Amino acid sequence: MNEVPHLSLHVPEPAVRPGGQPDFSTVKIAKAGAVPRPAVDVAPEDIRDLAYSIIRVLNRDGEAVGPWAGLLSDEELLTGLRNMMKLRAFDARMLMAQRQGKTSFYMQHLGEEAVSSAFRKALNKGDMNFPTYRQAGLLIADDYPMVEMMNQIYSNEADPLRGRQLPIMYSSKEHGFFTISGNLATQYVQAVGWAMASAIKNDTKIAAAWIGDGSTAESDFHSALVFASTYKAPVILNIVNNQWAISTFQGIARGGSGTFAARGLGFGIPALRVDGNDYLAVYAVAKWAADRARQNLGPTLIEYVTYRVGAHSTSDDPSAYRPKTESEAWPLGDPVLRLKKHLIVRGVWSEERHVQAEAEILDEVIQAQKQAESHGTLHAGGKPSVRDLFEGVYADMPAHIRRQRQKAGF
Amino acid sequence: MARMTMIEAVRSAMDVSMGRDDNVVVFGEDVGYFGGVFRATQGLQAKYGKTRCFDAPINESGILGTAIGMAAYGLKPCVEIQFADYMYPAYDQITQEAARIRYRSNGDFTCPIVVRMPTGGGIFGGQTHSQSPEALFTHVCGLKVIVPSNPYDAKGLLIAAIEDPDPVMFLEPKRLYNGPFDGHHEKPVTPWSKHDLGEVPEGHYTIPIGKAEIRRPGDAVTVVAYGTMVHVALAAAEETGIDAEVIDLRSLLPLDLDTIVQSVKKTGRCVVVHEATLTSGFGGEVVSLVQEHCFYHLEAPMVRVTGWDTPYPHAQEWDYFPGPARVGRALKEVMEG
Ligand SMILES: Cc1ncc(C[n+]2csc(CCOP(=O)(O)OP(=O)(O)O)c2C)c(N)n1
Ligand SMILES: [Mg+2]
Numbered sequence A: 001m002n003e004v005p006h007l008s009l010h011v012p013e014p015a016v017r018p019g020g021q022p023d024f025s026t027v028k029i030a031k032a033g034a035v036p037r038p039a040v041d042v043a044p045e046d047i048r049d050l051a052y053s054i055i056r057v058l059n060r061d062g063e064a065v066g067p068w069a070g071l072l073s074d075e076e077l078l079t080g081l082r083n084m085m086k087l088r089a090f091d092a093r094m095l096m097a098q099r100q101g102k103t104s105f106y107m108q109h110l111g112e113e114a115v116s117s118a119f120r121k122a123l124n125k126g127d128m129n130f131p132t133y134r135q136a137g138l139l140i141a142d143d144y145p146m147v148e149m150m151n152q153i154y155s156n157e158a159d160p161l162r163g164r165q166l167p168i169m170y171s172s173k174e175h176g177f178f179t180i181s182g183n184l185a186t187q188y189v190q191a192v193g194w195a196m197a198s199a200i201k202n203d204t205k206i207a208a209a210w211i212g213d214g215s216t217a218e219s220d221f222h223s224a225l226v227f228a229s230t231y232k233a234p235v236i237l238n239i240v241n242n243q244w245a246i247s248t249f250q251g252i253a254r255g256g257s258g259t260f261a262a263r264g265l266g267f268g269i270p271a272l273r274v275d276g277n278d279y280l281a282v283y284a285v286a287k288w289a290a291d292r293a294r295q296n297l298g299p300t301l302i303e304y305v306t307y308r309v310g311a312h313s314t315s316d317d318p319s320a321y322r323p324k325t326e327s328e329a330w331p332l333g334d335p336v337l338r339l340k341k342h343l344i345v346r347g348v349w350s351e352e353r354h355v356q357a358e359a360e361i362l363d364e365v366i367q368a369q370k371q372a373e374s375h376g377t378l379h380a381g382g383k384p385s386v387r388d389l390f391e392g393v394y395a396d397m398p399a400h401i402r403r404q405r406q407k408a409g410f
Numbered sequence B: 001m002a003r004m005t006m007i008e009a010v011r012s013a014m015d016v017s018m019g020r021d022d023n024v025v026v027f028g029e030d031v032g033y034f035g036g037v038f039r040a041t042q043g044l045q046a047k048y049g050k051t052r053c054f055d056a057p058i059n060e061s062g063i064l065g066t067a068i069g070m071a072a073y074g075l076k077p078c079v080e081i082q083f084a085d086y087m088y089p090a091y092d093q094i095t096q097e098a099a100r101i102r103y104r105s106n107g108d109f110t111c112p113i114v115v116r117m118p119t120g121g122g123i124f125g126g127q128t129h130s131q132s133p134e135a136l137f138t139h140v141c142g143l144k145v146i147v148p149s150n151p152y153d154a155k156g157l158l159i160a161a162i163e164d165p166d167p168v169m170f171l172e173p174k175r176l177y178n179g180p181f182d183g184h185h186e187k188p189v190t191p192w193s194k195h196d197l198g199e200v201p202e203g204h205y206t207i208p209i210g211k212a213e214i215r216r217p218g219d220a221v222t223v224v225a226y227g228t229m230v231h232v233a234l235a236a237a238e239e240t241g242i243d244a245e246v247i248d249l250r251s252l253l254p255l256d257l258d259t260i261v262q263s264v265k266k267t268g269r270c271v272v273v274h275e276a277t278l279t280s281g282f283g284g285e286v287v288s289l290v291q292e293h294c295f296y297h298l299e300a301p302m303v304r305v306t307g308w309d310t311p312y313p314h315a316q317e318w319d320y321f322p323g324p325a326r327v328g329r330a331l332k333e334v335m336e337g
Helices: A044-051 A074-099 A113-121 A146-154 A186-200 A219-231 A261-267 A279-294 A335-346 A351-373 A399-407 B006-020 B044-048 B060-073 B088-104 B134-138 B151-163 B228-240 B257-267 B282-297 B324-336
Strands: A128-130 A207-212 A235-241 A271-275 A300-305 B024-028 B053-055 B076-080 B114-119 B144-146 B168-173 B213-216 B221-225 B244-248 B251-253 B270-277 B303-307
Touching (some): A074 A335, A074 A351, A113 A279, A113 A335, A128 A186, A146 A351, A186 A207, A186 A219, A219 A261, A261 A271, A279 A300, A279 A335, B006 B044, B006 B151, B060 B088, B076 B151, B134 B144, B134 B168, B134 B251, B134 B270, B134 B282, B221 B228, B228 B270, B244 B257, B270 B282, B270 B324
Parallel strands (some): A235 A300, B024 B076, B076 B114, B144 B168, B221 B244, B270 B303
Antiparallel strands (some): B144 B251, B213 B244
16 A cells, blocks of 8 residues: 655745855846847747846956847947936935935835846837836936935825825836836736737837846736737836845745746747846847847846845845855955946046046935925925825816815815 | 733733644744744743744745634634735635635635735825725635734633634724824834733633624714724724714624624714725625615714725825814714714
């Protein structure tokens, strides 16, 4: 008689917890330049490997190598560096402003600056991003005024969203930045719909969907993949794998799949994995996907491998669930330092110029902050009107809301 | 007896239930190792192991769907939805599945699950960390809906919910986690340790689901409230000097109609208060029932004080929140009416 084995539940665990030694030895990292660059009309089944590797351009010595290198000029790279530095300085000031009680909440990008900053370069005016809360680099790299972002963060009298939205939930159609939702993953599938609309209207615009590693578990993520696959929608499906979803390590969302990129394979969607801390690699891969979409070849899934260096948000303390020094052990380094080094190696940048640029950028951010604060902060100075809370629920205010507004005394 | 915050009381309820019954399992986003973003499940994984308290993928319909499957097997899942605002992806599983499994299988299968979720505003959480969706559940037959207003009730009701044979939505007003917040946001909240209802037995006890509690006896007007609004109503009664009888519903479904009817028959006046939006809110149900059962005793039109019919705003949070001033005005209005 055969004995029937007893079952047990598998619950994945991260390699280390607080108190342990950070260990990323299981993270396999391809050598810079090692991954081939296929033609954009390649058959998805011919590049399945790319969903399991990591496309990298910058090597340890700061050189740009391999088939994905050579796409950006000195000027473009210097602008890229400035954009990332700006985002970092912006984050630092806004984090401080939140601590000083000038706003209720903030979320930073520390360590992930390359992803949104470099991606923006691959899009054209008129294309549309459906971002999460961790892609403000899309706005900064598109020269959206920082002061407007701050007005939104402060919910002040000049807030373009009139105090209605949580800080950092920006919106700008003009800058190709769809209004951010607090509900995760909902917008992933909306990006596919936007892209389908562009195809229906025989337009030339493409869409970009954004999601975090943790949120790929949502049903809407899978809905997006099936619609994108079926209609070959001109959309770039971005997954920012920063290893953590608040306290939950990426293994809980990824499950038995080798990588997040591999999720695309079952849908016949070409899937690439890229070093998210390598500005050049992010741009090269984003450009490849954008070219595919524009040539009506359909969707591309991209997984950006990066690390969330900071806390999830100002409401979070990561030392409760991961080793404090884990970010230092992260093998893909810091995106700003890596691009800086590359530009120095290229002979177009120096330590001195970097220090000077830092000071200039800080000054620019502080000037914007002063200007924003002249319009008020969350609890002091100019505020949006209470009337604003009743407006914009509908195009025309129905009688019942008007009655309520009057009852409120406005 | 121990002094507990509402979070500690909720945690203690799960702890006691897990200790008594191996079939109780707890899961949700960030609830395992970390113990939940509000720390309600802190220490439970360490104590009961990671197959009884674990992190879920960020997929609310998945959390509900698997909970229903576990319940069908015979477990008693008590799951957390990180914010009530994030239950919508799970709405199909809750309303068309959990709520109807007993009915459609004629009791062959049942669904003894508890869905905990922090609810309500007052933390500058904006439109997706502030909602009060209780009426979306009370509109569904087959669900029970609980909103506690203090640590003592939270623990007794949560244990009762876990032991209940049917699905229970358990909405925890997050503004009450640390103290009896009465709407005076400019003042620090008194901690639960200084409040009688922060006195909580450490062991097992239950509070029957479907029984309201009179928090303040009075003769002038009946105020029907639940959750945070109980404390707002008490403050309004105090500040207006109107002798209001404040009823804390505790359970919206089933509803303790007797307590409401008895009170309104005595006072002849009724104000219903909730933080959720007005139109098709739970207040409409209460007002209809009072009209049906107390019409000949009413001396003034009933009044509802609620959140406005807009999304919950960020900056104008305190203009949205139905605080003691607005409740006080309604009390005066019904007294003059
Ligand atoms: C539908 C929904 N469920 C839960 C949440 C709460 N929540 C906010 S952010 C977050 C973690 C998201 O992690 P990830 O997708 O990896 O993005 P990251 O924050 O790392 O950029 C959770 C669970 C939410 N906002 N929406
Ligand atoms: Mg993440």
